[in-house]
Amino acid sequence: MGEVYDKLTRCYESVRKKTDFVPKTAIVLGSGLGDYAENIRVIHEISYSELEEFPVSTVPGHAGKFIFGFIDDIPVACMKGRVHYYEGYPVSDVVLPIRLLKLMGAEILFLTNAAGGVNTSFHAGDLMMIKDHISAFAPNPLIGPNIEELGPRFPDMSAVYDKKLQELLVRTAKENHIFLQEGVYAQMTGPSYESPAEIRMLRGLGCDAVGMSTVVEAIAAGHMGMRICGVSCISNLAAGMSANPLSHREVQEAADMAAPNFKKLVTETVKGMAGI
Numbered sequence: 001m002g003e004v005y006d007k008l009t010r011c012y013e014s015v016r017k018k019t020d021f022v023p024k025t026a027i028v029l030g031s032g033l034g035d036y037a038e039n040i041r042v043i044h045e046i047s048y049s050e051l052e053e054f055p056v057s058t059v060p061g062h063a064g065k066f067i068f069g070f071i072d073d074i075p076v077a078c079m080k081g082r083v084h085y086y087e088g089y090p091v092s093d094v095v096l097p098i099r100l101l102k103l104m105g106a107e108i109l110f111l112t113n114a115a116g117g118v119n120t121s122f123h124a125g126d127l128m129m130i131k132d133h134i135s136a137f138a139p140n141p142l143i144g145p146n147i148e149e150l151g152p153r154f155p156d157m158s159a160v161y162d163k164k165l166q167e168l169l170v171r172t173a174k175e176n177h178i179f180l181q182e183g184v185y186a187q188m189t190g191p192s193y194e195s196p197a198e199i200r201m202l203r204g205l206g207c208d209a210v211g212m213s214t215v216v217e218a219i220a221a222g223h224m225g226m227r228i229c230g231v232s233c234i235s236n237l238a239a240g241m242s243a244n245p246l247s248h249r250e251v252q253e254a255a256d257m258a259a260p261n262f263k264k265l266v267t268e269t270v271k272g273m274a275g276i
């Protein structure tokens with residue numbers, strides 16, 4: 001069997017020694033959702049560092065652990081902190097937690113992130129539902145021998161973001177008076193922010209928001225047949241669109257400001273997943 005699958009299997013065995021929790025929905029908490037656990041009836045927390053061979057993030061604000069619990073009656077697994085490709089991990093490690101959550105039973109994946117706004121009508125603090133993505137600038141996590149146990153060699157990506165979940169997000173935002181933009185998210189590798197020329201290029205390609213995560217996770221989850229939805233918090237206008245240089249601190253501050261609405265949208269949407 002392949003190295004990547006062997007490692008995944010060992011991580012699965014490691015997590016199962018600590019909990020028998022079976023999530024329905026997995027939620028990846030991006031910047032701004034760091035203290036999201038307060039919305040969950042927490043059953044069990046496991047630090048990534050407690051799991052053998054599990055990739056542990058080095059980014060400030062991304063200290064990593066799984067939080068298992070309930071939102072209403074929905075069993076959820078939250079990832080507080082994710083690892084990024086730019087940290088130097090192979091992309092197979094970047095997507096390992098997503099694959100692990102699917103093996104634990106998660107059928108739905110709710111991806112969140114902070115992103116730069118590329119669409120000129122966006123403002124810092126906006127929330128954007130991800131309708132589609134551009135993966136062309138990030139490494140594909142499925143490169144290498146196909147892991148037949150997880151999914152097919154050439155998975156379809158024509159509807160990565162589940163239509164029903166998108167409808168639920170739009171409906172939930174409306175009901176809660178939360179303004180929700182919609183658009184295409186592109187993943188760049190980072191860690192440097194983009195240049196203004198790169199942002200113009202991305203806009204020309206039909207991209208509305210840009211970040212350094214999420215797409216590789218969506219591809220790995222799509223490969224395994226998970227139903228996926230995603231929301232970006234537009235933490236800044238992308239390079240060249242405002243007079244200010246970009247800084248990680250400002251990105252985090254803007255994400256924190258949008259956090260109350262972001263948390264509400266995530267929580268109320270997850271509650272709505274009972275019916276779909």
Ligand code: HPA
Nearest residue numbers: 114115116210211212238
């Ligand atoms: N570019 C890339 N990633 C980001 C940005 C950005 O402008 N803002 C937050 N994450």
